Amino acid sequence: MKLINANKKFILKNEEITILNNVSIEFKKGTMYLITGHSGSGKTTLINILGLIDKLDTGKLLIDNIDINNLNNKEIVNIRKEKIGFIFQDYCLNEYLTAKENIIVPMLVNKNIKSKDRNNIAINLLEQFNLSNRANHLPKKLSGGEKQRVSIARALVNNPKYLICDEPTGALDKKNERIVFEYLKKLAKSGICVIVVSHSNEIKKYADKTYILEDGIISEVKNEDN
Amino acid sequence: MKIIDCFKTSIIEIKRNFKYLFMFFISFFCLVILIISLTISFTYKNRINTNKKYNPLLNMVSVDFDFENIKEEDILDKINKLKKINHVTSIIHQKYYNSGGTIDEDKHEIISLQPLSSEWKLPSSTYNKPLKEDEIIIPKKFYKKQYNWLEDDIDEKDIIDGDTLVNKTISIYVDVIDCEKGEIIDIKKYDLKVVGTYDPTPLGLMMYHGFTSLETTKKIHEASLINITSIYESNEKYYLQVDNYKNLNYVRNEIKKLGYTDTGSLMFIMPEYEKTYATTMYIISTVTIIFCIIIKYLFNKKMIFENKKLIALNIVNGYRIKDLVCIETFKNYIIDFISLIINIFVVIFAINLYNKNMPKIVMAGYVPKFPIILFLILFIVLYLIEYIINKIIIKKLLKNNLSNLLNEE
16 A cells, blocks of 8 residues: 555634645555554544555555556545555444354455355454454453454454554454554454554554554654664 | 445444434334324225215215195106206105115114116126116125124124125115004015125225115105105205216206205215315314425424535535435435335335224224325325435535635634
8 A cells, every 4th residue: 555645634613724734655465554643633634644544635555556646436445445445543343243253244245255155254253353253242241352353353354455444453452452453463464464553552562564644744763662 | 426425324324313203203203193184085085086986875966845835746847857957867766775684684784775767887896787676786885783882893794795695685674664654553564685795894884885776766665655744755855876976066056946945966966074074184283294395394304404514514525415415315314214114114014904993884984094195195205305404404504605614713
């Protein structure tokens, strides 16, 4: 994933706020990236742009060498569906579906996955995240860490190459935080590009590269903990 | 997304989310009112239409002469002119419009006789030839007993199957009244041969209304009154039998052109209350539909906006707007569907209760029938309403930026 001379601004109460100021950055597969910065620096906007949920004002975004600016809406939707997975701080699980059913939800619109295979794929993913015994539990019966693992499993259903995580451990205690980061690190090692926005200090041990976003400029921070 | 997956997802959520129970009660309550009001209005509307076409009594126009200042030969002249009006098939003197008598005084059995013009076909009539003198067509369900509908209820055992009396004779007894003295001076017996039966229900007639030829009613009436005083002559009218309800206004205009007084037609008076009743039911139905749509819109909006983050995530995962609309629509439709099925039994029960508690003799005139087609129409209409409501709400939600929806607290 490459951002080339990316610019993004917001107008808030007649004031222009620069989120990205001529930013160029590359995210490679098999690597775990941490993006940090103070609150309101634009980290979420940045990952929304990378996740094709938001658009740049100017500049380019290349995903697997495909220029997103040259794609129509339908093509953008397909790329997002096939290549990118999302994880949020508040898990974003359907409280009326079990863990397994929550994982199956993205598969329902994936024509590459047959109906008869859905169950097995969900169960395999749950096993990967040590949640086999929680497959038929509703989210209200799961701990925070378990919920986040379900949401990671759900994000992996369509075999994404890029995993975008917005404060994935913001609602977790230290123990569960570590568990989640370990899983994310494992995924990065398996070849997925994992991009994490977080304020946590814990993640610095796991991230391969750390960037700080401030005043629209992104700069790498040497990660002493890694 | 496949329809079956939409359906399964919807069913799972409805089963586990108790908020949909509230929607079920609203849906059920609204559907009960809607179906009962529509059933009653359809039945009345049907009866109005059937009455127009088949009820000879409503397809008459009455004409008034100034009898006090008119000579008999002039009356005949006027009647001849009226007979020549196009679409007038016969003229019936008011005296002969309604005759009747008792079948058995001890048993309090009565019968009411109406003249039937030869061209009229009664609903479900088994005898379609012109009636001869002393012939009668009776209701399929024939109830002869005198009946006070405000106090009494009829015994089902006393309702006779009219078809069992065909080709048999029924005797009626008519009091002969001396109009000068105001006394009953004699009782005369007439034997009438039952030649067929008809269904009085669509015409709103009672189960003791029989139809005979004009000559028969005239004969019975004339024999029942002697020494007729001027009281009876001053209010006399003539009824013009019109061949079709569409020609009533034409005949009325022709009467006016002749300079006579048109005193109206029952067609314009009798069904008024039915039209009012049917209209009231339609208003109730419309108000119920509007109320239901508003509640559904508000409820669905609440449910969808509560889940805006999930919906946004589904969009990110590749769901199209129509997939989301499909899921939400099925959730509501399944609830409506279950309500409708339960409603079938509730409505049947309600209508049976209504029928049971209506005076039986009047029920010969009105029997609300449960229209299956109404349910079929409702099944389709409900789905369309749910679909449109959900599409509007989801499109409204997605006017917001996806990133805003995903990042909202």
